[in-house]
């Protein structure tokens with residue numbers, strides 16, 4: 001390169017429209033748009049969602065640099081502003097030293113041994129749902145999975161059983177999570193607290209949940225003791241003699257609810273979908289063969305999991321093709337260099353897992369569902385940093401051990417009871433909101449496993 005030539009500051013990208021920037025293309029079909037950016041511009045591309053440029057990264061080593069090598073130069077909380085109304089100052093909404101300190105404080109709640117102790121709840125609640133179904137039933141499986149993962153997360157977080165179907169508290173969580181702010185509400189900053197507005201429904205849900213959580217905290221502070229849940233760990237944690245305040249505990253719990261149920265239930269819905277496709281019949285058969293030979297019809301306990309590796313590879317492969325957190329956002333504090341570019345302070349950085357996980361030059365038969373690629377002998381050739389469903393670096397998903405345990409137990413238990421046949425005429429579409437959901441849910445017909 002000619003040393004006298006000034007370095008370009010931003011990589012190329014599609015021409016932005018006046019006022020709209022590139023929002024029209026992004027909003028129309030974000031997943032397609034992101035993949036096309038990579039096909040057209042290669043390692044990185046600049047787009048405009050606001051006046052500030054956003055650079056989308058597709059190269060594993062660039063992603064590694066931002067998330068793991070130099071994470072202190074990048075903030076993240078402003079990407080979670082939409083959640084803040086519900087999650088307060090939980091981990092998503094913190095940056096810098098405060099994030100690091102709070103993450104250290106809550107980390108004990110996610111220690112392996114603690115998380116493993118939730119296996120029985122996951123197993124028992126799954127069996128209860130299965131007992132309420134029968135062969136021939138047609139189900140919106142995505143919704144059933146959401147209720148189940150919500151029930152599990154509530155029990156493990158604060159030892160409350162929401163029951164099999166819509167309890168008052170369960171409905172309050174649903175009111176919040178299902179009535180997320182729409183574009184108009186956000187732009188116009190509408191805050192109309194009436195029973196029929198989205199904001200009003202969220203507020204009602206929040207009031208009910210806050211009352212329960214704060215009552216639980218007060219009661220536990222008085223009684224002491226360890227109930228085996230996250231709440232007990234959060235009440236016990238200290239740094240330099242300083243514990244968490246009631247509000248901090250509430251905000252962490254809400255963050256874990258928000259982060260921890262839809263991600264897992266969506267992954268499971270995509271897994272059932274992939275396994276139900278005619279072209280994946282042999283993968284489904286391989287998985288069932290493993291479950292039958294290793295578990296003989298029993299729901300797995302913690303110690304069984306090491307004997308069902310195909311179950312884990314199946315989930316890994318779903319997370320490659322349908323990563324629930326499909327986009328990671330950061331903002332640069334200071335100017336930084338990547339490849340041949342020097343990117344200005346303030347630049348937004350977007351990491352598209354959807355595009356990264358489906359890059360045909362990094363993944364053989366990239367669009368095909370092949371759990372076998374996760375066999376240890378095959379997985380050795382996976383390019384480092386090309387697979388990041390749980391993120392990487394100091395903001396990597398703190399709930400990963402919980403999610404991995406839960407998804408394996410639920411999948412192995414459910415597949416042994418029923419075959420989940422995709423309902424005739426049902427068409428699956430992606431719906432990339434905060435997480436990557438199946439747009440029309442997942443409609444299945446249950447068949448008994450012979």
Ligand code: HEM
Nearest residue numbers: 091256259260263264267325389390391395397398399403
């Ligand atoms: C399939 C399931 C899950 C997936 C794919 C997933 C994915 C992710 C990803 C990609 C991040 C990093 C975001 C970033 O770098 O900006 C993240 C962060 C986080 N996840 Fe998960 N997650 C899952 C389940 C869970 C569960 C079950 C919990 C809690 C019980 C949880 C709690 C969190 C929290 C608190 C953070 C923020 C961490 C921080 O900022 O320090 N997640 N998750």
